[in-house]
C-alpha cells in the first residue's frame with residue numbers, strides 16, 4: 196500500500212522538500228521536485244508503518260539505493276539515520292561505477 200497523499204504532503208513539508216539522505220533540494224527545480232519520494236525508514240517488509248516518524252522525504256535514487264536496508268542492531272534514531280546514509284553512499288559509489296561503464300560506449304555518439 197502506498198502512502199496516502201495527505202501524509203506524503205505532510206512529510207515533504209516537514210522535510211522542506213529536501214532528501215534526508217543526500218540533501219537533493221526539491222525546491223530548486225521541477226526535475227528535483229519530481230524525483231522526491233516517501234521513504235519508510237524501517238522498510239514496509241517489517242510491517243506497514245505509515246507513522247510520520249517512520250516516513251521521510253527521499254529522492255528516487257536514495258530510495259532505490261537503500262532498498263530494504265535497515266540496521267536492526269541499532270536502537271538510537273540518530274545512529275540509525277547515519278548508518279543508512281553511509282550505506283546509501285556506499286551503494287551510490289558502486290552504482291555510479293556501473294553507470295559510467297554502461298553509458299561510456301555511447302558518450303561519443305553525442306558529438
Ligand SMILES: [Zn+2]
Nearest residue numbers: 214217254257
Ligand atoms: Zn537523495
